[in-house]
Amino acid sequence: MTKTVFISLFILFVSFAYSQENADKRIQYFPKSEEKVSKMPKKKNVWVFIMAGQSNMAGRGQVEPQDTIYNKRILSINAKGELIIAKEPLHFYEPTLTGLDCGMSFAKSLLPKISKNITILLIPTAVGGSAVQQWIGDSTYRKVQLLSNFKEKVNIGLQYGTIKALLWHQGESNTNNKENINLHTSRLTNLFTVFREILQNKHLPILLGELGAYSKNNTNWQLLNAKLREYVKTDSNAALIFTQDLKHKGDDIHFDSDGQRKIGERFATEYLKKFN
Known part of the structure; x- marks a missing residue:
C-alpha cells in the first residue's frame, strides 16, 4: 500500500x-420504542392539531433529556398512521434528518390551561425543503406527495377528534428570488383556502411562525417575513408568532432546540389568546 x-x-x-x-x-x-394507544378518549375530548410546512416544522433540533418526558394526554401517529403516545421526534418522513420539533412543547404548554378531560393529538405532515408552490401543486418531494399526504393524515385526525388549528412554519425555500417572495402572500391565501376545505372548516385557526433572523440571506428572509405579516392582516383566523430573538443550531438555517421549545410555547400562547 x-x-x-x-x-x-x-x-x-x-x-x-x-x-x-x-x-x-x-x-x-x-425513543427506543413506541407505545400504541390501547383506548382512545371520547372523540369530543380530543383536540387535533396539524403540523405542516418545511424543516423548521419537521424539526432539526437536538432531542435532549428534557424532551423525552412524555404525557399520555399527548398523542401522535407513526409512519403507519397508527395512534401512539407522542414522543419527540414526531416527524418521520426524513429519518436521517429529523430532530426536535415544536410539537411536544406546544402540547405541554396547552395542557395546564385546558380542561383535564382533553387529550391532544398532534399530526405531523411537514417535509423539509418543501416550497409553498409544491404544496399547492401536490408535488412529490423527498418521496412524500405533499397535499395528498396532508389529506390522508387529516382524515386520521378527523376520525379521532376535532381539528382545532393548523401550525405552519415554512418559507425558507421561497426566499431564493424576489418573484417567489412577491407571490408568497397570494400563494398562502390559495394554499390555506385549500387546507381549510380539506380540514372541513373555513374559519379554522392557522398559526404561522416567522423565519429566523440568523440567515446569511437575511435580507430576503425578512422580506418574506413582511409577506407573512401582510398575510395575517388579511385573515382574521390567522396569527403570526415572533421568532427574531431565537438562535440557529449552527447551520444558519434551523432553529436550535431551545428555539423549537420556545416556538411551541409561543404557538400555544397565541392559540389560547386568540382562538380558545
Whole structure:
C-alpha cells in the first residue's frame, strides 16, 4: 500500500467516524420504542392539531433529556398512521434528518390551561425543503406527495377528534428570488383556502411562525417575513408568532432546540389568546 493510498483511506475512516458520531449524537435520546394507544378518549375530548410546512416544522433540533418526558394526554401517529403516545421526534418522513420539533412543547404548554378531560393529538405532515408552490401543486418531494399526504393524515385526525388549528412554519425555500417572495402572500391565501376545505372548516385557526433572523440571506428572509405579516392582516383566523430573538443550531438555517421549545410555547400562547 502506497503512502498516498494509506492517507486517503485514513481520511475516509476519520470522515466516516465523525459522521457516525454525529449521527449517534442526533438520535441518542430518540425513543427506543413506541407505545400504541390501547383506548382512545371520547372523540369530543380530543383536540387535533396539524403540523405542516418545511424543516423548521419537521424539526432539526437536538432531542435532549428534557424532551423525552412524555404525557399520555399527548398523542401522535407513526409512519403507519397508527395512534401512539407522542414522543419527540414526531416527524418521520426524513429519518436521517429529523430532530426536535415544536410539537411536544406546544402540547405541554396547552395542557395546564385546558380542561383535564382533553387529550391532544398532534399530526405531523411537514417535509423539509418543501416550497409553498409544491404544496399547492401536490408535488412529490423527498418521496412524500405533499397535499395528498396532508389529506390522508387529516382524515386520521378527523376520525379521532376535532381539528382545532393548523401550525405552519415554512418559507425558507421561497426566499431564493424576489418573484417567489412577491407571490408568497397570494400563494398562502390559495394554499390555506385549500387546507381549510380539506380540514372541513373555513374559519379554522392557522398559526404561522416567522423565519429566523440568523440567515446569511437575511435580507430576503425578512422580506418574506413582511409577506407573512401582510398575510395575517388579511385573515382574521390567522396569527403570526415572533421568532427574531431565537438562535440557529449552527447551520444558519434551523432553529436550535431551545428555539423549537420556545416556538411551541409561543404557538400555544397565541392559540389560547386568540382562538380558545
